[in-house]
Amino acid sequence: QVQLVQSGAEVKKPGASVKLSCKASGYTFTSYFIHWVRQAPGQGLEWMGIINPGDGTTSAAQKLQGRVTVTRDTSTSTVYLELRSLTSEDTAMYYCARGHSRQGFDSWGQGALVTVSS
Amino acid sequence: DIQMTQSPSTLSASVGDTVTITCRASQSVITWLAWYQQKPGKAPKLLIYKASTLESGVPSRFSGSGSGTEFTLTISSLQPDDFATYYCQQYESYSEYTFGQGTKLEIK
Numbered sequence: 001q002v003q004l005v006q007s008g009a010e011v012k013k014p015g016a017s018v019k020l021s022c023k024a025s026g027y028t029f030t031s032y033f034i035h036w037v038r039q040a041p042g043q044g045l046e047w048m049g050i051i052n053p054g055d056g057t058t059s060a061a062q063k064l065q066g067r068v069t070v071t072r073d074t075s076t077s078t079v080y081l082e083l084r085s086l087t088s089e090d091t092a093m094y095y096c097a098r099g100h101s102r103q104g105f106d107s108w109g110q111g112a113l114v115t116v117s118s
Numbered sequence: 119d120i121q122m123t124q125s126p127s128t129l130s131a132s133v134g135d136t137v138t139i140t141c142r143a144s145q146s147v148i149t150w151l152a153w154y155q156q157k158p159g160k161a162p163k164l165l166i167y168k169a170s171t172l173e174s175g176v177p178s179r180f181s182g183s184g185s186g187t188e189f190t191l192t193i194s195s196l197q198p199d200d201f202a203t204y205y206c207q208q209y210e211s212y213s214e215y216t217f218g219q220g221t222k223l224e225i226k
Contacts, residue, residue: 035215037162045154045162045205047215059213062119095161102209104152104167111161 002026004034004096004109011115017084020112022096029077030054033099036070036081038092046092050099051079086116120144120208124218130226136194139221141206143187150210153182153191156220157202165204166191193223201225 007021022034036048049060051070058070069082079096094112097105121144131137141151149169154162164173166182169189179194193200206218 037217044220045156045207045217047207047217050212050215061214097161099209102150102168103171104164104173104207104209105154105162106164106167106173108161108163 002098002107004098004107006094006096006109006112009113009115011117012086014087014116014118016086016116017082018086018090018114019080019082020094020096020114022079022081022109024077024079024098027098029074031100034070034072034079035097035099035105036068037095037097037105039095040089040092043092048081048094053077053079083114086114088116090114091116120147120210120214120216122206122208122216122218124204124206124221126221127219128222128224130224131196132226133196133198135196136192137196137223138193139191139204139206139223141184141189141191141218143189143208146186147208147210149185150208151182151184151189152207152209153180154205154207155200155202156205162205196223198225 003025005023030053035050049070051058053072060068072079096109098107123142151169153166156162170182181192203222209215
């Protein structure tokens with residue numbers, strides 16, 4: 001079955017960077033986009049970025065451009081999200097999700113909590 | 119950027135009721151709209167995509183409609199498991215995916 005397994009919780013200081021991983025299994029890795037979505041405590045969902053694992057092309061939300069990088073390793077079917085220059089406003093649960101051919105995000109990782117605190 | 123506005127923000131209903139949640143886009147998204155259900159401490163779950171197509175395994179009491187800028191999610195005969203927060207999401211563009219602010223469905 002389709003599974004997206006994310007790396008664990010992180011605690012970072014302001015100004016630091018964080019790199020999260022999302023390991024896919026149960027399907028052809030290069031056939032589905034992977035998205036990153038975050039959710040601050042008690043808040044709604046915010047789309048962050050996308051990668052096409054097939055060719056590595058990416059796009060990021062305008063407000064995060066310059067701070068976020070999404071990469072993939074096809075040898076391990078893993079997608080990475082790096083977020084730099086962290087502030088307290090980046091404290092959130094971060095999810096990866098699979099997207100396919102304009103059919104929404106049909107599978108999600110379990111989430112990884114990132115806490116930014118001095 | 120395309121903005122998505124859901125209403126209401128909170129909805130109180132009883133088991134057995136039929137409820138409707140509305141989602142409006144700031145510009146046309148054609149039918150590139152999805153609905154998700156999220157329960158506390160859990161990842162969102164896809165319910166409907168392309169405005170009205172039910173995701174596999176989702177009960178038929180969930181239905182979606184609309185096109186252009188106005189969309190609705192209807193839940194018929196509410197079950198106890200349906201009390202959760204619901205989000206719409208537009209995906210008209212490859213480079214921009216926007217969620218609504220969410221609608222919390224509470225037990226009356």
